[in-house]
Amino acid sequence: MNISSMKRVNRRIVLNIIRKYPGITRKEISNLTGMDPSTVTKIVTDLLKSGYILEDGEKNLPGRGRKGIRLVVNPNAINGLIVAVGVQKSCVGIAKFDGSYELVESFKTPQNFFDFIHKVVDIIKPFKSSIVGVSFSIPGIVDMKKGIIRNAPHLKWKEMKLRKLILEAFKDFDPEMIMMDNEAKLCLVAESWFNEKIKGLKNGVYIYQSEGVGGALLINGEVYHGEDYIAGEIGHMIVDPNGKKCHCGNKGCWETLISTEAIVQSYEYAYGELKGDSYNEKFLTLVSMNSQMAKNVLMRMADYVSIGILNILNVIDPQFVLFGGMMYNLPDYLIERIESTVKSQVLIPDMMKTKILKASMDIDEARIKGGALMLINKYIEKNI
Numbered sequence: 001m002n003i004s005s006m007k008r009v010n011r012r013i014v015l016n017i018i019r020k021y022p023g024i025t026r027k028e029i030s031n032l033t034g035m036d037p038s039t040v041t042k043i044v045t046d047l048l049k050s051g052y053i054l055e056d057g058e059k060n061l062p063g064r065g066r067k068g069i070r071l072v073v074n075p076n077a078i079n080g081l082i083v084a085v086g087v088q089k090s091c092v093g094i095a096k097f098d099g100s101y102e103l104v105e106s107f108k109t110p111q112n113f114f115d116f117i118h119k120v121v122d123i124i125k126p127f128k129s130s131i132v133g134v135s136f137s138i139p140g141i142v143d144m145k146k147g148i149i150r151n152a153p154h155l156k157w158k159e160m161k162l163r164k165l166i167l168e169a170f171k172d173f174d175p176e177m178i179m180m181d182n183e184a185k186l187c188l189v190a191e192s193w194f195n196e197k198i199k200g201l202k203n204g205v206y207i208y209q210s211e212g213v214g215g216a217l218l219i220n221g222e223v224y225h226g227e228d229y230i231a232g233e234i235g236h237m238i239v240d241p242n243g244k245k246c247h248c249g250n251k252g253c254w255e256t257l258i259s260t261e262a263i264v265q266s267y268e269y270a271y272g273e274l275k276g277d278s279y280n281e282k283f284l285t286l287v288s289m290n291s292q293m294a295k296n297v298l299m300r301m302a303d304y305v306s307i308g309i310l311n312i313l314n315v316i317d318p319q320f321v322l323f324g325g326m327m328y329n330l331p332d333y334l335i336e337r338i339e340s341t342v343k344s345q346v347l348i349p350d351m352m353k354t355k356i357l358k359a360s361m362d363i364d365e366a367r368i369k370g371g372a373l374m375l376i377n378k379y380i381e382k383n384i
Contacts, residue, residue, distance in 0.1 A: 010035065023059060055070065055072075057070050081104075091107075105123060117162075139155065163175065174382075183214065190373060201319045202221040212255050213253075238252050260279040260326050263298070267294065302334045303337075310345055322358070
């Protein structure tokens, strides 16, 4: 590695530390990285001049009377547009450089892919001159390199060339800054960055419940995609070969038992219609109810969740399992039921140390923040 490359690497290291630990000082960066204090000072000065970071007042340091200057990321240094595609409803946010976001619009997801593209193009137009790129969160399998949606079963989108169509509408966009990934994987990116309860843990599973069920794997500190970007599709783990047909075409997938669609349909078949305009909204209604009928349906779901988690634990042996997506809204009694069932059936006592937790963000916040981090990380890799 030449001197120029080393300087760029050090610059990115310092910037990412400030992103990860807002309010850190030059001295603390030097201690954390082992870089010479003068090197850190030069890099910080450069980042300040470039507008990527800001000084944010004084901070008391260990030692009598010692103070340092707090360093934070400038949230307005760059902006990106994040499109979180849902099966029934999608939302759009403006991503800030510090990983925060501002929700711009929500809309009913068009079932026709080309209608969806027209809608997104119209949304992008007013922001085009002020954003560095667009990031898509997709409820399905995505080829990130080629920019293709390989299969979004609930939307019936297959082999859709998302990046190509966006670039045809906006020819001066950098192709590398039209990004996309599976929604569960982006949620896990956000959780691994922001969730204090799993900070420092390198191996885990994120379960994403929505109209379908997805998942994501954290292995050695990185979200694992697999050879064909399909890793983590735990919703299509078959738990009942004689069960209901899934949107993927198989029978008895875990998704057919624990998705919001499956739970809502189960309740409505037995007890009548729930309030809400989508399966997710109706699921929230169900979770908020105190009736024994609602609890029976939800406890049955919890038991199926436990079966799936036990299978996952036996295959992966993770440090944590996070309940995300709509499961972020589960009441504590269901989490306790799942945890108790799982820990009573693990193969060895050591597996009881696995943390079973609700995610720290709801479905929209996690998808948008994950998409924002993906876009910002790519921008830093290319430009800083």
